[in-house]
Amino acid sequence: MPLITVELFPGRTTEKKRELIKALTDTYVEVCGGKAQAVTILLKEVDPGDWGVAGKSYAEIIAESKVQA
Template identity: 85%
Template sequence: MPLITVELFPGRTPDKKRELIQALTDTYVEVCGGKPQAVTILLKEVDPADWGVGGKTYADIIAESKAQA
């Protein structure tokens, strides 16, 4: 049973999450075969303050980007 894990920032509506889960399931089945019922999708929402790149948190990167706009 495949497990697809997606880590993303919070903010998507339940409808968007359903759409993403359906699209990932459909794509997996199309590419790898199998039954949709066997595909498990796990969405993990991560706070931007807990996600970093280049030595900065995304919360800081977002704040800097807004300040420059």
Template identity: 40%
Template sequence: MPTYHIEMLEGRTIEQKKKLVEEITRVSVEVLGGKPDSVDILITDVKRENWATGGVLWTEPRT
């Protein structure tokens, strides 16, 4: 079964992360078969100062 690596900006609550991993697991089992306990999910929270889009750090104002 799959292992998912999720990187996202920090700030999500434990409840949001719990719902996310529940839904990813549910859909994985639905689509791929197998058992829920064979789906691994690793979440990495990235500080805004360490993420940039379009050459702009996420600590900078967005226009």
């Protein structure tokens, strides 16, 4: 039973999450075979302050990009 985990920032609507779950499931079945009923999708929303790159949190990066815009 495949498990596909996606970590993303909060902010997507319930409808967009449903679309993503369906698209990931359909793509897995198309590429790897099997049945959609066996595919599990886990969406984990991560606060931008808890996700970092290059020594900065994404919360900082987002705030800096708003100041520069």
